[in-house]
Amino acid sequence: MKTPLRNAALGLAVLGLATLGASCASSSTASDSGQHSSGAAAMNAEFTDASTTVTDSEPASPRKRLDASLGDVEITVDYGSPSAKGRDLWGALVPYDAVWRMGANEATHIETSGDLMVQGKRLPAGHYSMFAIPTAGEWTVIFNSQPAQWGAYNRDAALDVLIVMSTPTTSEMSESLEFTAGKGGTLMMRWGTLALPLMLAPAS
Numbered sequence: 001m002k003t004p005l006r007n008a009a010l011g012l013a014v015l016g017l018a019t020l021g022a023s024c025a026s027s028s029t030a031s032d033s034g035q036h037s038s039g040a041a042a043m044n045a046e047f048t049d050a051s052t053t054v055t056d057s058e059p060a061s062p063r064k065r066l067d068a069s070l071g072d073v074e075i076t077v078d079y080g081s082p083s084a085k086g087r088d089l090w091g092a093l094v095p096y097d098a099v100w101r102m103g104a105n106e107a108t109h110i111e112t113s114g115d116l117m118v119q120g121k122r123l124p125a126g127h128y129s130m131f132a133i134p135t136a137g138e139w140t141v142i143f144n145s146q147p148a149q150w151g152a153y154n155r156d157a158a159l160d161v162l163i164v165m166s167t168p169t170t171s172e173m174s175e176s177l178e179f180t181a182g183k184g185g186t187l188m189m190r191w192g193t194l195a196l197p198l199m200l201a202p203a204s
Contacts, residue, residue, distance in 0.1 A: 045071040045201055047181035061104030061177075068181040071202035073114035077130075077179045077187070080104030084175050089192045094134055099142070099152040102130050102189060103177055107155075109147040115203035118143070119164035122203050128162075131155060132196070138167045139196060164198070171195035 047068045056063035061082040068075050080103040087093050094100055102108040107129040116123045119141075127147045133140040143162040144155055170193055177191040189196040 045185050046183065047185060050181035052178070052180075059105060063105075064178075066179045066181065070116070070181075070185055070200055073112055073116060073125075073202045075113075075116075075181075075187075075200070076111045077108065078110075079108040079177070079179055080106060081176045081178065082191075083177075084192050090134060090194060091136065096135050097133065099155060100132050100134060101149075101152045102132050105150070107131065107149040107152060108179075110143070111147075117199075117201040117203050118162060119166060119199055121162055121164055123162045126161075129155070138165050140164075141166055141196075141198065166196055166198055168194045168196045 047070055050066065050068035053065050053067070054062050055065050055078070059080065061080040064079055064081045066075075066077040066079075080101075082104040090096070108131075109127065109129045111127040112123065112125055114125050116125075123143055126145070128143040128145060129147050129149050131142040131144060131152050133142070141164050142155075142160050145159045145161050146156065149155060171190055173193055174190040177189070180188045180190065182188045182197070185200045187198040187200050189198075
């Protein structure tokens with residue numbers, strides 16, 4: 001037979017366990033919420049301090065460099081900027097289903113001071129050449145760990161670090177090929193009436 005004193009002690013113990021459980025649950029929820037907020041903030045990072053510089057105006061396709069910050073990550077894209085000159089570009093001057101340097105002359109290359117998420121996949125901090133395989137639909141974009149390459153002629157697929165997919169959209173006419181830092185962390189390649197978006201975010 002339980003005494004009133006023993007019943008009171010048991011009640012306090014149960015209450016203490018319930019309070020501890022609620023506190024742990026609250027702490028876990030707050031932690032999860034903080035992680036979610038941090039991840040959301042990273043995914044919603046915007047480019048700042050974006051600028052484009054012509055680094056070599058001598059070639060017919062001038063060499064240009066896009067510099068921008070994305071959160072605490074510094075990004076540089078170096079590329080040759082050819083002009084359309086009334087030519088048919090996609091599936092003609094730039095063949096479909098073949099590896100392309102994403103510009104002219106030396107292959108386009110990108111340097112990032114921190115890890116990035118590119119189209120939802122992680123790209124470690126480093127210096128990479130960029131290639132694409134254009135099609136009439138979805139494109140393949142390749143990041144290769146050998147940054148100094150002329151064209152796409154000697155690309156070693158064994159050195160590919162990341163391969164992502166992106167579908168081009170139609171945009172206003174851009175006579176010259178340009179890389180721009182767009183809204184929502186979108187790195188955009190534009191040429192002719194085509195725009196190829198790559199969604200970037202600092203990796204958390």
